[in-house]
Amino acid sequence: MIDNIEDMRDHKRKKKPRTMKEAAQAAAQHIRNIGADKLKEPEGFASGGDMRKILEQADKDEDKDCDKDR
């Protein structure tokens, strides 16, 4: 009986792929749900590390065994 219960993580992995339009609409819905229009974007808005070290950082990533980034 218990063998028939699907692991929720597996269920999530097998979710139906969305079209690009569906993905866009889902993202837009999320933005509406959180009320993003009422948020104020910080002045001088930016995120990221040292842009001068992109090549250096990519070399480090390639040295890692797991979760390498490309």
Added chain:
Amino acid sequence: MLATHKDAEERYTTIRQAVIDEANQQFIRNGQHGLKAKLIDASALNASTTWNASSRRHVDWDWIQGYNDFRFRHPKRFEMALWQGQKLASLTLGRPTYMGARLRLDYIEGNPDKSEDIQVFQFTFIAMAIYANALGADELRIMNPINKTVRGYYERFGFSYIAKGNYLTIRL
């Protein structure tokens, strides 16, 4: 450039352009007719040099060098230049993780002198969600928020901060 790298660059540029096109369609559906997303090109990079003169700018990034380095290293990258009419509103660079399960936002900068009513991140979020979906990724990560205010802004979008690694994450 190796043939495999060149092939990947061309293949993923096709996907990136399709994503940008779909993002623009969504902006129109949202009633944002004045905004247009594009791939990063010479005109966007040149426009970014004017940001150096702004006293509101919080970073000293050289987008011309940075983009060229990033482009060289990451053919599967996400990139977007957001324009408000003739004015560059933001530039973004990201990349999928090795296994493709996640899409990282590595660099984003809004025009420090853009009008306050334009929130560039929400449009970046839409475009990145489309690209993540196209790659089969189900998580977005924002790397290295520059300060607590920016980090808090992302948290209002539903992202969770992970101190170990200094990034924010959200499941799609």
